[in-house]
Amino acid sequence: MTEKGGLIIRLFDFIQTSVFTDDRYLFSGNQLATFCNLKKNDLSQEEMQGITREMNFSETTFVFPSSIEKCIRNVRIFTPASEIPFAGHPTLGTAFVLKRQKITEKNQKSFFLELGIGPIEVSVIDENHIQMSQAPPQFLEVFKDKKSMAEILGVSPDVIIDKFPMQFVSTGFPFLIVPITSMKAIKKVQLNPTLLMETLKDFSSQALVILTPETIHSNSHAHVRMFAPSAGVPEDPATGSAAGPIGGYLEVNNVIDNHLRGSKIVLEQGYEINRPSRLFVECVFHENEIINALVSGTVKLTAEGKFILQS
Numbered sequence: 616m617t618e619k620g621g622l623i624i625r626l627f628d629f630i631q632t633s634v635f636t637d638d639r640y641l642f643s644g645n646q647l648a649t650f651c652n653l654k655k656n657d658l659s660q661e662e663m664q665g666i667t668r669e670m671n672f673s674e675t676t677f678v679f680p681s682s683i684e685k686c687i688r689n690v691r692i693f694t695p696a697s698e699i700p701f702a703g704h705p706t707l708g709t710a711f712v713l714k715r716q717k718i719t720e721k722n723q724k725s726f727f728l729e730l731g732i733g734p735i736e737v738s739v740i741d742e743n744h745i746q747m748s749q750a751p752p753q754f755l756e757v758f759k760d761k762k763s764m765a766e767i768l769g770v771s772p773d774v775i776i777d778k779f780p781m782q783f784v785s786t787g788f789p790f791l792i793v794p795i796t797s798m799k800a801i802k803k804v805q806l807n808p809t810l811l812m813e814t815l816k817d818f819s820s821q822a823l824v825i826l827t828p829e830t831i832h833s834n835s836h837a838h839v840r841m842f843a844p845s846a847g848v849p850e851d852p853a854t855g856s857a858a859g860p861i862g863g864y865l866e867v868n869n870v871i872d873n874h875l876r877g878s879k880i881v882l883e884q885g886y887e888i889n890r891p892s893r894l895f896v897e898c899v900f901h902e903n904e905i906i907n908a909l910v911s912g913t914v915k916l917t918a919e920g921k922f923i924l925q926s
Contacts, residue, residue, distance in 0.1 A: 627666075627922045628652070630712050634704040635853035635884075635912035637893040644892050644915065645853040645885070647708035648675045650922070651716055655679060660698070666922060667693040673848050674705040678713070686729035687719060696847030700731025701787040703855015703910055707745040710737040711914040732787045746911035747855070751904070752863025755783035755819050758791055763814055768793075768825065769805035779868045786859035786908055789819035790841070794870065798829040798838060802887060808844035821845040824857050828870055830883055835893075836871050837861065839884040852885035853892030859908035862896035866905065876900065 628651065633644035648670040650658075658666070658677060667675040674692050681689040691698060692705045706728065713719055719726055725738040736748045758764065758781040765772040775781070776794040783789045795801045804825060815821040822843040830838045839861065841854040862880050865871055871880070877900050885892040897909045 622925045625924045625926075627657075627924065629920060629922050630715075630916065631918035631920070632708045632711060633915045633917050634708040634711075635855065635892040635894045636915045637883075637891050638913070640891045643885070643890060644912075645704040645851065645890065646672045646917070647705055648672055649678065649705075649709050649712045650676070651678045651712060651718070653677055653679050662924065663691065663693055664698070666924070668695050669922075671695065673851050674699075674702050676705045676709045678709060681729040683727075683729050683734060686727045686734050688713060689729040692730070694843075694846040694848055696845065698731070699788070699846065701735075701856055703747065703749075703858060704853055704912075706730065706735060706737060706747050707855060707910075707912060708914055710739075710745050710747070711743070714739060715916070740911060743913045743915065744911060745914055746909055749786035749856075749859035749908040749910055751786070751906055752860050752867075752898075752908060753785045753789075754863070754867070755785060755789055757782045758793075758818070760814075764793060767807055767811045767814060767823075769807060770800060770803060774800035779864075779870060782864070783819045784860035784864050785819070786856070786863070788822070788856045790822045790824045790854075790857045790860050791815065791818070791820070792824045792826065792861065792864050795825050795827045797827055798831070801825055801827045801838060801840060804840065806842050806844075806850075808842070808849065811842065812845050822857075824854070824861060826861060828872070831886060832883060835881045835883040836874065837865060837880070837882050838886075839882050840887060841884065850888050852888060852890035853894055853912070854884065855894065855910050855912070858882060858894045858896045858910040862898045862908050862910075863905055866898045
């Protein structure tokens, strides 16, 4: 901290990554800024929120010491609108950064992070491939108003598949999942964010996932789009916190043809906003129950720098 011309200047190191990248594209995945090695009172809630708006990614993370013995760090996650208790790509991206910063033990392959929802286990599959274990999917309210949903999406009601429910599913954060007939239809969606927030104001959340079993790549199982305007995210390039719920939804409703239950599901997302992303999810079964969802993806370092905060 220095003082210049009556201003107090503080410098904070940050690392920028892209999470859920796809090596078939030069620029891919969901961007994340991570501020490491912070002490308890280094930044106020207001300052963290302001920095997040300045970075202007879907999320930014701030890493503090954890008071939970088994957790190596406490990770606070902010969107441009607010702090949230859980998100997938910030968890994986932050784990990658902590490993790179040698905050974990040299050969440590799994560890716990403290998030707003509690401890989350993350594992290092290889140098750039990180996995997290999510809670069993919880199947919540079914949304039955097909006409209203079509109006929210700006499409004809007949592009919403009747065979599968429009349902909220959560592994820590709930998403309303809506199945769409085709790639052509999902690309035509023009979301009405105001109508979305108004229509879902009394439901579990206002975060919306639309998906279709038609895909761009033959080795993908579903094409996904996610909208969370109430969190300041008009459309997300890759949503790890939705991958577990999506995996559970696809498994329970038998959406994917010729799929072996519990085998890896590949999701593609972000194409409509020029950030193609690749997410992997495996639902772990015990007898007929999903006991957890393993969500993973590759992470790429993109930038390192110092954030200058003047006050």
